[in-house]
Amino acid sequence: MVKRFIFNSSLFIILQLFFLFATGQTIQVAPGVQKITSGTIDQFTPYSFCGALPLTGALTQLPAAKLPFSIGEIKISVNGRGTVVQIPLDDTEQLYGFGMQIGSFNQRGLKKRPIVNDNPLNDLGYTHGPTTFYVSNKGYGVLINTARYTTFYCGNTAKLDQSAGETKATNGGNSVEELYKNDGKISGSVTVDIPGAKGIEVFVFEGPDIKTAMQRYNLFSGGGALPAIWGLGVKYRVKADFNQYQVDKMAAYFRDNHIPCDVLGLEPRWQTASYSCSYVWNKSFFPSPELFVDSMKNKGFHINLWEHAFVSPKSPLYQPLRNKAGNYLVWNGLVPDFADTAAANIFADYHRQTFVKKGISGFKMDECDNSNLAMGNATWSFPELSQFPSGIDGEQMHQLFGLLYQKTIYGIYKKLNQRTYLDVRASNAFASSYPAALYSDTYLHEEYIRMILNSGFAGMIWSPEVRESNTIKDFMRRSQTAVLSAQTLYNSWYLQNPPWLQINIEKNNKGELMGDAKQVEADIRKLLNFRMSLIPYLYNAFADYHFKGIPPFRALVMDYPQDKNTFNLSDEYMIGESILAAPLTEKMDERKVYLPEGNWYDYNTRQKYEGGKYYTIRPDLNQLPIFIKEGTILPLAKPVEYVSPDTKFEITCFVYGQAAKAALFEDDGITFNYENGAYNYLSLAWNKNKGIVKRTGNFKNSRYVIKNWEVIK
Amino acid sequence: MVKRFIFNSSLFIILQLFFLFATGQTIQVAPGVQKITSGTIDQFTPYSFCGALPLTGALTQLPAAKLPFSIGEIKISVNGRGTVVQIPLDDTEQLYGFGMQIGSFNQRGLKKRPIVNDNPLNDLGYTHGPTTFYVSNKGYGVLINTARYTTFYCGNTAKLDQSAGETKATNGGNSVEELYKNDGKISGSVTVDIPGAKGIEVFVFEGPDIKTAMQRYNLFSGGGALPAIWGLGVKYRVKADFNQYQVDKMAAYFRDNHIPCDVLGLEPRWQTASYSCSYVWNKSFFPSPELFVDSMKNKGFHINLWEHAFVSPKSPLYQPLRNKAGNYLVWNGLVPDFADTAAANIFADYHRQTFVKKGISGFKMDECDNSNLAMGNATWSFPELSQFPSGIDGEQMHQLFGLLYQKTIYGIYKKLNQRTYLDVRASNAFASSYPAALYSDTYLHEEYIRMILNSGFAGMIWSPEVRESNTIKDFMRRSQTAVLSAQTLYNSWYLQNPPWLQINIEKNNKGELMGDAKQVEADIRKLLNFRMSLIPYLYNAFADYHFKGIPPFRALVMDYPQDKNTFNLSDEYMIGESILAAPLTEKMDERKVYLPEGNWYDYNTRQKYEGGKYYTIRPDLNQLPIFIKEGTILPLAKPVEYVSPDTKFEITCFVYGQAAKAALFEDDGITFNYENGAYNYLSLAWNKNKGIVKRTGNFKNSRYVIKNWEVIK
Structure with a gap:
């Protein structure tokens, strides 16, 4: 049984040698932005879905730069397993990026897998907002244009040919710690592993410094997002089971007490079905949605609707999307094939007619971050083996799902010449121009702060939301961070009263306010x-x-x-x-x-x-x-x-x-x-x-x- | 840029449709063991390295069985992304297996990735001893013969074509919990995702019951291991920095105090270099290793040596293996290409001459479990993108490394007609015949107990080792479990004195024994x-x-x-x-x-x-x-x-x-x-x-x- 595959295997090795370290073709795609291509490029990549044109004028005005290495030193090899990219790295370089990383900041020396997920899992690189993009303090950025699950070794591997048997003078050691000290050496490269890829595009963004490299990335992506100005005020999400009357009462609370608020967000109950979604107003709880939205508008409130993209059989979108969806269901709902413009248009048209044209000023696009990935069970998203009519596979769809979802929804507003500020649970590269704030359930304040910094290397907007707290001090510190962030958001989806009146969930929902509620x-x-x-x-x-x-x-x-x-x-x-x-x-x-x-x-x-x-x-x-x-x-x-x-x-x-x-x-x-x-x-x-x-x-x-x-x- | 790949994509879809649900060829490979093959099979699989022949005589004596489904109902599809296998599953079936699972027992309803690693990570399926094998209480077992990173969806996915828009009568709900209740349905299959595979072999082991299915699996793997009888006694691993004199003293302690002990294990200091390994006695600390081993033997002690397989430049094995190793180093050491018999023989010959023939009765084969996988840094193993002269890639090598390492070492003893009982940090399928106990650093007692049960579904031997403890009660409970396990092991690699004399690490190493040490x-x-x-x-x-x-x-x-x-x-x-x-x-x-x-x-x-x-x-x-x-x-x-x-x-x-x-x-x-x-x-x-x-x-x-x-x- 083994023998009959030896021919295949030999061929495999020959192919490996053939492709090994073939450097790709390099072209300049914008001022200071070069693209290296090698092998056969995937059809579905972050760049293939980039929704905006580069701001070439602004790119032209940036100062000229020189890379610290020759572009030809970037090596791309393609073999039967996938594609490997090696990018030079000197001993003093510091690296940042890979999207909205949760657990780490300076990525030098780390292994990173920037994969869509809400669970940082030992800081492997999983995040709501992954990008296969990093910048160096030597003044350049590198983007591997792929939607496949990719691993970056940031200067922490050692190749056999580099070492040639060099060895340090350690001899046994005298303590247990010394005995377990390792004799490792690190390499002078960033090594990128892209299993399954038959080729790759690598974008290189010149500096001359790290900030200019980021500017080039953002301008190449269409320029950064400019949210509707009201989006920079305060957003408050009400309890998930509030009805129209209760939302109205909450709105009155804000105005009566002169607490600023621009946006009220509704959570699941506004729909007739939510896991999966119907996208239909639940008239039992919101008997007159249009009147409601209008009256809120008159009081200076924008209304934002929670939803996700898994389409319930109860939804009017189900039949139209029935043949434009993945072959696996989530919560019995369809997974729209957003990689197919026709599917995205059906989804967008419905939202435009039903919600946007009737005054809904934004959406919270939840559950697009593949919670399955880091969980031992698997009911929170579709499997990677899913197939979609457009030809995209489940793995690539996961990496791009949040990106395509926000592109679909944002497109409605863009076409209506109406600005918005959205919430989205997942994103990816080349999304700088989308005015959508990422958010998370993780809720570690230290991580939320770190993610503000990392958002700057991601071309993303991060919203360190405030929910309940253990102490008033914790609550106030979190509120300070929220005020000093891109979106000030209180997410009270499980709180009857604003958290500043009662930080404890149980008491809050019983209406027992804190003694010093008015001071807080x-x-x-x-x-x-x-x-x-x-x-x-x-x-x-x-x-x-x-x-x-x-x-x-x-x-x-x-x-x-x-x-x-x-x-x-x-x-x-x-x-x-x-x-x-x-x-x-x-x-x-x-x-x-x-x-x-x-x-x-x-x-x-x-x-x-x-x-x-x-x-x-x-x-x-x-x-x-x-x-x-x-x-x-x-x-x-x-x-x-x-x-x-x-x-x-x-x-x-x-x-x-x-x-x-x-x-x-x-x-x-x-x-x-x-x-x-x-x-x-x-x-x-x-x-x-x-x-x-x-x-x-x-x-x-x-x-x-x-x-x-x-x-x- | 996108357009020029549309042809490729269309072709891709056509190929997908072509292969979709083509059922493979079925042959009987042993009594009650069938093999289904579809597509092109990988050269390197667990079965391709199976070191033993099936015990056909014993297989023949097992009762005949009938599967609860027709073998033709197992569907295999191959597409550009990889291979998917679907196996029927009825609503009442319970599933067990996937190797030495750490966090879960009954795997029905779970997503499992049986991948070599010591970190259970949210119970994703990572374990020292993964197998792509499960058994059902309906009386059969299924093994997917692959060394690729594989995901099993154990009846927790729903396909679009199954549901046809069915929906439950839920309408909004009245509590926050109800609002977030999902409308999911589960499927009647186990779905297996094997990215990168161009085909697959599936082994089906008939029952008629779950125990007989396991018997068939073990007999097909060469029959279960029969360790040397002294291996069933007590093993004690001494402190990592003990010298010859200290080991001798510890041996005397056991005999003087009439505490049973059959094996003493030496940790790193016996070597001149350990991270990476030299496999050379450190004469400063063990001046006369042969005399030492002999004198221990005379006192009834077997000596077991700690090592791992990453070969230091200081090792006599370095030059011989220089061209038979992976292209990435670990701790500056070579990764021997154990998939190549010549490399394995060099490693084995050296060990036979230097150690086994001189009385070493076993080894502890450490660090072969790819700690990199679940870590944000990456210095504890080789990257998945590694290449080896034999043609095996880094991913497959990781899955098989512990298996091939133990096969290499066990082969020495087998050829010398000398039985042993080894320790190994990783294993895989078809390894039932290897007398090697798996062990772990995780140290949660509940998990160690669960792994005893799971070892029975894995064809593996599990050693729930005892180290330090928080309380004497904890220490005694762990000792009870160790006595009721396949190997009774005290691992005192960081303890000066036996833990029963002092459970606290610091005090133990200062020689401050507990007041009731003699009672314990x-x-x-x-x-x-x-x-x-x-x-x-x-x-x-x-x-x-x-x-x-x-x-x-x-x-x-x-x-x-x-x-x-x-x-x-x-x-x-x-x-x-x-x-x-x-x-x-x-x-x-x-x-x-x-x-x-x-x-x-x-x-x-x-x-x-x-x-x-x-x-x-x-x-x-x-x-x-x-x-x-x-x-x-x-x-x-x-x-x-x-x-x-x-x-x-x-x-x-x-x-x-x-x-x-x-x-x-x-x-x-x-x-x-x-x-x-x-x-x-x-x-x-x-x-x-x-x-x-x-x-x-x-x-x-x-x-x-x-x-x-x-x-x-």
Whole structure:
């Protein structure tokens, strides 16, 4: 039995040798972006579904760069098992990326499998938002364009031909620890394993620095997302079984108590069936959905609907999608073949007619993150062996499902020239242009903070949501982080009352509020008001994300790539140009903060600090742990309770240092007219004790009124 | 870019349709064993390396059976992604197997990936001893012959074509829990996903019952292992940094204190280099290894050497294996290409000359379980993308590495007609004939117990080793389990003194013994003496494993497949024909025991219990929690401190019930001469108040002397 396959095997080895280390063809696909191709490329890849064109103009304006290695040194080998890519790596390089990694930050020396999943599982690389993309602090990025389950060895393998029998002088050791010390050496390459691939495309993004490499990636992906301006306010998701009357009452609570809120999210009960989904209003609980949505709109609330993409037999979408779905069911529901435009259009058309045109301003796209992968049971998604009419297989579909789902839903809004801010449970590469925030059930605050940093290497938006808490301190610390993130979200899907009135789930649902509920509410009001004050600044940071590709939230190493103290700094981050955030967790009364070169001001104490050093801060629970960079202006608005199309922001410019400047991006905030030039930039400057405002651009209705200047020295 | 691959894709779909559900060719390969083949079979599979011939004679004697489905209902489909196998499953079937599963017992409804690894990771199926093999309580077994990473969906997927839009009447629900209840349905099949495979062999083992199906599997694999008889005594592994003098002192401790011990295991320091390995005695610490081994032998100790298979540049094996190794290193050491007989022979020849011929009676084959798989870093093994001169790839090599390593080492002993009992950190299918006990670092007592049961579905031997403990109670409970297992092992690789003198690591290594050390030592002596008493009985159970394929340790469902109470009973097991063990853990002062049909005697209280019911037992820490089946005889020997080639066991027959019987297998215990008929069976019977012993067979030197009979009524 064995013998008859020896011929096959020999052929196999010959083929291996033939393909081994054949370097692919290289072409330039955009300014500073090169693509190397080798072998036969998969039909279904993240890039094949990229929904936007590169912003070539902006790419052209980035400085020219030189890679630290010759592009020909990237080796691609294809054999019967799959494809292997080897990319040079020098001994001092630090690596970041692989999407929204949960457990690690600096990926040098690690093995990473960026695979769609909500369970970090020993930090193997599983995440809601995987990308097969990393950047180096030497100033370049590499993307392996595949939707297959891929493993990256980030400089932690050693090849036989490298070592030639070198050995260290260890001789037995004298302690048990020494005896088990290993004699390993690491390699000078990133090695990428793509089983099943018969070839590969590798995109290389030049720098010259890590931030510019990220900008190139984001601009190549269509530019960063610019959410609807109201999306930068506060989102609150109500209890899963709330009916129309209860949602109404919750809305009244916010307005009566002057707690800012822009979006209310509905959870499963709005539908007649949810596991799987019917996408049909449940009239027993929402008897008049259109009236409800309208009345909410009148009170300044946008309505966001929870759903997932597994289509119940009870859904009007079932029959139309019956022949455009995978051959395995999830919760008895169809898995739409989103890789087929026709299937995506059926799904989108229904949503447009039934929901978007009737005022629904966004969706929470749940359960697209293959919980099956990390679970011993298997009822939460479709198997990898699934087949789809388009030809995509289950493995590739898993990697792309969240991406295609959000593309489908976002496309509705884009075509209607209506902006949105979505929630999505999974994403992938080339998705920078989608205004969809990722979220998670994992709920470790330290990880949620780290994911803010990692989102900047992923071209993704991350929402470190707040739910219940063990202590008020924990709740407030989490709220601080939520305010200092891309989306401030309270997810109360299992809470009758807002968590700030009762942090304990059981008591909350019995209506037993905390004794000091009103004090905690006041503290939360203060934090959320700060969030509303920050909207113009954040909105400008998102405009920089869109037009220049600069991540609005990013690790310090991206701005200070030469500073070794930033290489492993995974709990501080930049927001826009001027703000450095250093969040605290429940465990901390104080924390150490590293401030990079330059001078910095503690926002709360207004004390000035010299950069390049470590300090200790002790912010109160109702303060924000942030520093402002000298030479910048922080434009803070008078807080509003929600952002309406005609909101005018009254702004005070806080000037840090003797001379300072800032910019504010201005447009209608709700359409894509900015793509056709309908926007302004306000240039703010403080010089010689004088504030100067210059407005340039084609947007006619101003939204910002500069009221005051305040200098902090 | 996308367009040019559309032709490929269409072709791909056509190929998919072509192969879809083509059923393979079926042939009978042994009595009651059928093989279905479809597509192109991999060169490297567990079966391709099966080291033994089927025991056809024994297979022939098993009763004929009929599968509960037609063999043609097993569907195999091959497409561009890999191979999928679907096996029928009825609604009431219970499934067991997938090797030495750590976290689960009854696998029905689970997703299982039986992949070599020491980390159970959410009970995904990773284990030191994976097999792509399961058995059903309907009386058959199925083995997918592949060394690729394979996923089994055990009746938890639903296909689109099965449901045709059926739906349950749920309407929104009234609680949050109900809202999230899913509308799933499960399928009537086991679905197997083998990515990368271009075809597959499926072995089907007929029953008629689950035990007979297991017997067929074991007999087809060459019959179960029969370890050297001294292997059934007590093994003690000394501290990793002990030198020759310290080992000698430890040996004296055992004999001076009359604590049974047959094997002493040496850990890393015996070598000049261990991570990676030199396989050279470190003369600084073992100045005269040959004298040492001989003197130990004279005191009745066998010496077992720790090693792993990654070959240091300091090793004499390095140059000979330099061109017969994988292209990636581990700890700077070579990975021998054990799939190539020439490489295996070089490794074996060196071990034979250097160690086995000089009296080393066994090895502990460590680190062959790919710790990389479940770790975010990657320095503990070779990458899956590794290539080997034989043509096997890294993924397949991982699945087979422990199997091939033990085959290589075991082959030395087999050829020398010298029996052994090995330790190995990984194994796979068709390995029943290897006398190698698996072990683990995981150390959860509940899991260690469950793995005893699962070993019976794996054709493997499991050693629930004892190390340190939190409490004396924990230590004693673990010792009870170790005594009631296939190998009684104390692994003190980081302990200066035996753990029964001090359970706390730090104090142990400082030489601070417990106040009641002598009492605990006395309790341990009592337990280990019981182990020595049990050797003839255990040895007979292993003979049944070898000659009949009956697992010596097995779940109750194997003996009582009709009894629903056994389906999920994962903490009780049978030892041989007569003993039911119900181990306790640290948490328990008492436990519930289910006794199946028939009558049973509590070994300690001698109380008789009626089967089919649950009882509560409260064994002391120095007792064994076992029951004896009515109608059987438990032959217990007068304990010896070690088993030598001329040990005569003086046996008392404990008779349970009015009429009872048992058998004892007798041979030299140390050679393979039994394969040529050099063995006896002692038939023991108690009838009409009289004990009868009949000895039949060709072994000339008797080892058993029946001294007494004692009747328990």
